[in-house]
Amino acid sequence: MSSLTEAVLAGAGPDELRGEEVPDEYLAAHLRKEDVDIFAGVEDKDVRKSLHVGMVPMPELAPDEVLVAVMASSVNYNSVWSAMFEPLPTFGFLERFAREGGYAARHDRPQHVIGSDASGVIVRVGSGTRRWQVGDHVVVSPIQADDQEPMTHSDGVLGTGQRAWGFETNFGGLAHYTVVRASQLLPKPAHLTWEEAAVNLLTAGxxxxxxxxxxxxxxxxxxxxxxxxxxxxxxxxxxxxxxxxxxxxxxxxxxxxxxxxxxxxxxxxxxxxxxxxxxxxxxxxxxxxxxxxxxxxxxxxxxxxxxxxxxxxxxxxxxxxxxxxxxxxxxxxxxxxxxxxxxxxxxxxxxxxxxxxxSHAANLQEMAECNRLFGLGKLLPALSETYALDDAGTAIRLVQRNQHVGKVGVLCLAPHEGLGVTDPELRASIGEKRIGVLRKPARTAL
Incomplete structure (x- = not known):
């Protein structure tokens, strides 16, 4: 475990987080380019065979990006598509993105870190980031929009530069760390745990x-x-x-x-x-x-x-x-x-x-309005169960076979459930039973 990871888990403040070195590699659920044909002619494309959990290189941070220590993530159906290499292998998305040059070139790698939901702690901010600071608790919108494209300023989802993070981009949320644009971030609802906050934005938005x-x-x-x-x-x-x-x-x-x-x-x-x-x-x-x-x-x-x-x-x-x-x-x-x-x-x-x-996903304002409803306790997390990051393949398989209800969460850096609540009074007023209406006991394997 890196010293930065230890500091995050210890609840260190912004100054201490800034003082720790960013590790050269991190644990992530990822696909390998060499595996894209493993399901050729196979009827049951079991995602546990294509999904690997291991160390990957840490990418450089662009000026408009932040590095988030991921406490929890969740499984969405795009993770199933990614791991089945259908309808197209996602490595093609990464290659096309990389052709834009500059920081986009980082995304074309032999490994694709997937996942389009996350809650966590900001540990680094790019030089062009203004509204977010190291130490902030955040949730991540799955949509990356190009703020230099005119259409984005009308509706971020309509811009041709819009991409689904962790599906059409690399460095997704099923990992110990993730790289996201500052324009993807929203404040984590304070009364929710890491895993409850991590399952909402893609599907609820x-x-x-x-x-x-x-x-x-x-x-x-x-x-x-x-x-x-x-x-x-x-x-x-x-x-x-x-x-x-x-x-x-x-x-x-x-x-x-x-x-x-x-x-x-x-x-x-x-x-x-x-x-x-x-x-x-x-x-x-x-x-x-x-x-x-x-x-x-x-x-x-x-x-x-x-x-x-x-x-x-x-x-x-x-x-x-x-x-x-x-x-x-x-x-x-x-x-x-x-x-x-x-x-x-x-x-x-x-x-x-x-x-x-x-309709496709949501723009940042729509995500913010939706996230506000969670913050007010008007919307409840649809979390049903959680898996450890090491068992991400099993969690994705559960969704692939439609053997789940609600959302399936994945604990990344969070060592166990129940952490991350900073407004216990609001949580108590809503009630544990109501917040956990879809919950099953934690498990690590089918």
């Missing part, structure tokens, strides 16, 4: 933009919102956002156990996929049949068709989403975990004046 932002569905008081995968990371935050906004969340889940969990989050109506017979890849005819079944259930429970459908599942559900949303309603999508090629009957879209809104 994405759900915020999809549902609340004026660039998404813009839900309002009383809106009925159908949420596919309501017990997953995105879905668990979508349920809370709809409920907080005065809407009526209708969640689709895969089991009764998951149904109980989303009810605890505030879901008004819960539909088990088995109730409508959804499984696999429905044909166009089956899509209409399934949509009618789902529509009848929603109308029985709420009296109306949904105003909005929240869909990140993709191919298996998208045709149903377009069919079931009400006349003039909106389907908002941010992903396609079951496949990117969607089929739907366009008559139900154009003749009923429905809209499809594409």
């Amino acid at each position: 994405t759900a915020y933009r999809m549902l609340i932002s004026d660039r998404g569905a813009r839900i309002k008081l009383g809106d009925i919102v159908l949420i596919w995968g309501a017990a997953g990371g995105l879905g668990a935050y979508a349920v809370q956002l709809v409920k907080n906004a005065g809407g009526i969340p209708v969640g689709v889940v895969g089991s009764e156990e998951k149904g109980e969990l989303v009810r605890a989050l505030g879901c008004d109506v819960v539909v088990n996929r088995e109730e409508i017979g959804l499984g696999g890849d429905p044909t166009p005819e089956e899509t209409i049949t399934l949509g009618k079944r789902l529509g009848r259930i929603i109308r029985k429970e709420t009296g109306e068709d949904p105003h909005v459908v929240f869909d990140f599942v993709g191919r298996a559900t998208f045709g149903i989403s377009v069919f079931v949303v009400r006349r003039g309603g909106t389907v908002v999508t941010c992903g396609s975990s079951t496949g990117y090629q969607h089929q739907y009957d366009n008559r139900y879209l154009w003749m009923n004046l429905k809209r499809i809104v594409g």
Whole structure:
């Protein structure tokens, strides 16, 4: 363990942190370029075979960047894609980024450190950093935007220089240290532990933009919102956002156990996929049949068709989403975990004046508004369980096989759960049971 790491774990102040040397290498969950073809012809692309945890070289810090000692991180579906080398090996992203030259060239390495969430302590700031100091407790937005691009100043996510940190860039969050731009940082909610704070921004920020932002569905008081995968990371935050906004969340889940969990989050109506017979890849005819079944259930429970459908599942559900949303309603999508090629009957879209809104992550202001809701205790972390960094491959495998609920956390430098709370009064007022509504006991292996 380096002296800087020891100082971080001891809770050292800014002066002491500045006085310790940055190590030449650090522990990280990473992929290796030499492995990109290991799953050729293999049906079960087990991410535990491609994900390595070991030492990697410490990169140089650019003027607009900070070095964060990562206390905790989490698993997102982009980590599954990365470790499967699908739909494309991420090393191609790193190579293209590196062609910009300058500090971007650092990203093209034989190892790709992945991970797009983190909470931790700033231990170094670049010479161009103004708003952050060594010793600050932070959480990290997954979006890197190019502040020299005009479009970024309208909407950071629309800029062509926007990249997903830890997926389209190197030096991600599943590690003891990470390099991020200062424009990715937000203050850590003081009442949350490191692991609770680390699981929120990517998925909650994405759900915020999809549902609340004026660039998404813009839900309002009383809106009925159908949420596919309501017990997953995105879905668990979508349920809370709809409920907080005065809407009526209708969640689709895969089991009764998951149904109980989303009810605890505030879901008004819960539909088990088995109730409508959804499984696999429905044909166009089956899509209409399934949509009618789902529509009848929603109308029985709420009296109306949904105003909005929240869909990140993709191919298996998208045709149903377009069919079931009400006349003039909106389907908002941010992903396609079951496949990117969607089929739907366009008559139900154009003749009923429905809209499809594409959404990707969130800009920094949207992330900040979402993070504020966590700071106020209005949103609760969707953390269900944690793994040690050494078991990151097992944690990613759990998500790959959809054997999880909510978000799966990874302890990086934090030696155990429960650390990092600096506002115990707020935490007590919210309540441990409510904050840990999705929690399972800590474990290190399946």
